[in-house]
Amino acid sequence: MKNPVKLKVAAAAAVSALTLSACGGTADAGSGQAANGAGTTLTVEHAQGSTEVSVSPETVYTFDLGVLDSLNSLGVTVAGVPQATLPESLAAYEADGYTKIGSMKEPDFEAIAAGAPDLIIISGRTADYYDELSEIAPTIDLSVDQAAQVESFKDVSTTLGRIFEQEDEVAERLTAIDASVADAKANAAEAGTGLVVLTSGGELTAYGAGSRFGLIHDVLGVKPAADISADGAHGQSISFEFIAETDPDHLFVIDRDSAIGESGDAASAVLDNELVNGTTAAAEDNIAYLDAASWYLVGYGLGNVEAMISSVNDALTN
Amino acid sequence: MITATPPAEAGSATARRRFPALHAVLAVLAVVALSVASLFIGVSDVSPAALLSDSDDGTAGRILLISRIPRTLAILLTGMAVGVAGLILQLMARNKFVEPSTVGTVESAMLGILVVTVLVPAAPLLAKMGVAAVFAVAGTALFLLVLRRIPLRNTLIVPLVGIMLGGIIGAVTTFCAYRFDLLQSLNSWMIGDFSGVIAGRYEFLWLVGALTAAGYFAADRFTVAGMGSEFTTNLGLNYRAVMSLGLVIVSLISAVVVVTVGAVPFLGLVVPNLVSILIGDNVRRSVPWVALLGAGLVLLCDVLGRLIRFPYEIPVGTVLSVVGAAGFLYLLLRSRRRVA
Numbered sequence: 001m002k003n004p005v006k007l008k009v010a011a012a013a014a015v016s017a018l019t020l021s022a023c024g025g026t027a028d029a030g031s032g033q034a035a036n037g038a039g040t041t042l043t044v045e046h047a048q049g050s051t052e053v054s055v056s057p058e059t060v061y062t063f064d065l066g067v068l069d070s071l072n073s074l075g076v077t078v079a080g081v082p083q084a085t086l087p088e089s090l091a092a093y094e095a096d097g098y099t100k101i102g103s104m105k106e107p108d109f110e111a112i113a114a115g116a117p118d119l120i121i122i123s124g125r126t127a128d129y130y131d132e133l134s135e136i137a138p139t140i141d142l143s144v145d146q147a148a149q150v151e152s153f154k155d156v157s158t159t160l161g162r163i164f165e166q167e168d169e170v171a172e173r174l175t176a177i178d179a180s181v182a183d184a185k186a187n188a189a190e191a192g193t194g195l196v197v198l199t200s201g202g203e204l205t206a207y208g209a210g211s212r213f214g215l216i217h218d219v220l221g222v223k224p225a226a227d228i229s230a231d232g233a234h235g236q237s238i239s240f241e242f243i244a245e246t247d248p249d250h251l252f253v254i255d256r257d258s259a260i261g262e263s264g265d266a267a268s269a270v271l272d273n274e275l276v277n278g279t280t281a282a283a284e285d286n287i288a289y290l291d292a293a294s295w296y297l298v299g300y301g302l303g304n305v306e307a308m309i310s311s312v313n314d315a316l317t318n
Numbered sequence: 319m320i321t322a323t324p325p326a327e328a329g330s331a332t333a334r335r336r337f338p339a340l341h342a343v344l345a346v347l348a349v350v351a352l353s354v355a356s357l358f359i360g361v362s363d364v365s366p367a368a369l370l371s372d373s374d375d376g377t378a379g380r381i382l383l384i385s386r387i388p389r390t391l392a393i394l395l396t397g398m399a400v401g402v403a404g405l406i407l408q409l410m411a412r413n414k415f416v417e418p419s420t421v422g423t424v425e426s427a428m429l430g431i432l433v434v435t436v437l438v439p440a441a442p443l444l445a446k447m448g449v450a451a452v453f454a455v456a457g458t459a460l461f462l463l464v465l466r467r468i469p470l471r472n473t474l475i476v477p478l479v480g481i482m483l484g485g486i487i488g489a490v491t492t493f494c495a496y497r498f499d500l501l502q503s504l505n506s507w508m509i510g511d512f513s514g515v516i517a518g519r520y521e522f523l524w525l526v527g528a529l530t531a532a533g534y535f536a537a538d539r540f541t542v543a544g545m546g547s548e549f550t551t552n553l554g555l556n557y558r559a560v561m562s563l564g565l566v567i568v569s570l571i572s573a574v575v576v577v578t579v580g581a582v583p584f585l586g587l588v589v590p591n592l593v594s595i596l597i598g599d600n601v602r603r604s605v606p607w608v609a610l611l612g613a614g615l616v617l618l619c620d621v622l623g624r625l626i627r628f629p630y631e632i633p634v635g636t637v638l639s640v641v642g643a644a645g646f647l648y649l650l651l652r653s654r655r656r657v658a
Contacts, residue, residue, distance in 0.1 A: 201506030201507055237513060239360065239361060240516055241361040242361045245629075257500075257502075275381075275385060
């Protein structure tokens, strides 16, 4: 229980720093706060500027699976999602009833224009298309900043809360997440070192603090088994000897080959060898296979972050 | 069969032969030195001192057996085999600018692995290799068939046909991988990497070693078969049998290498050409050189990849692309100078 208070202060500061202003009508400042309902708009500050967005927009398209996860868990209807093999928790969106607005990386402009959405939400993978999409409909870029993942995730969630008039609900969820972060931190303090490894086609990549899976070290406080220099979002190619030599107490494995078959099956076959079996993590049965879709595809969403934290927490208290 | 070197030529051949004799010793020594270096370079502390000291609890020796020796052997076997496979394909296609990864062999093997992975994800490695090999044979055979239909076998048309065929097969592969969310896995097959090699993960490469030996003994036949079916039959050889043998050797080598370490680019192109410049075109004589140079080049690139970002690694495929591209450019510029 190190400093949940500090975290909350940070969260509050982040929220207040977010200049969100609700105003009645578009330029009609004189009318003041209009009653909630159709036609009300607010200005959303996001990664690529500020955009006028109507409150509780009806037709929402999102390219970001984290945002989709958040909206899904807030009970907001999302009308358009990218064409992708979605993780189990979001598999319902693969149905025909939802407009397919392109791939995870490339928008299908015609489908989007035809659907006439009220709001388009993009993020890192589709950030480059901001200008084109803005011409079709109000577009906001809710990328999570890799350098300050949790604060940024809270900003994004709060923004979503404002747009969809669920601020209280979001605040509650964030408080709950703070609590589980504090919980995991307390466990991490006694759990020794950890190493995050991604397996792909029999080869290994290690991820350190500040990487795309940095949450484990940066936020949950698992002590890194090795000082792996952060190289953007990508990891460092390593050998089995590297794992043997760093000898982590906990091994967190993300299986990139699990697109077909069970998550972790391919990875456990790769890791079952004498070098890895000689580590403390293997000896104490501390090899955790993290859900690839949850960590690799969805990332920061209100429901998913809870799941990610609890998977690490389970591994630490195992 | 006719003996390789007619005795009448002995006089003029001695001068040429003395050159390889000295250089052969040097080249073998260089590869041995690189192999020893490869045994002692890595994350864990394995040095001659650590191996001999009593204080060590045997860890160094264990690492040597589990990780270093298998890796070094895998590199040597791969380097030899991929170089020789390139040479054989060049003989069969009668063109010095083709290699398994530019005519569709490697692309077909990848398509094969992909198909198995999608249909039977739990298939054992041997099954994956088998299917990859069948696809590789089909892809290479298609290339050779197309080649036979082309009336004017222009030096440039042949590699172009190969690149086009490879491109089509590669496009199909990429599309399937995209639809099944396997693009990332495909990527790891496309870039050769020995970082995952440990005892128990490379043994199939011995098969590749055996195929290389077979390639050596049949080397002259491939040259003859490259001259066409009538020419081959006139010399009393079974054209179809020889072509099939070559096809199987090249395809099996490509499939096994792709499945165990991933694609090794440029090697099959650069090494045979380099050898042909150095010692000429006597095939029987150039096979050992191709094997030696191939092994040495892959060793060098893998050691470099291990050192550049120590303790992390750069895949050998990436290093080889840089070194191989530079080598190929050198060959092109050199040949132009000779013409001009």
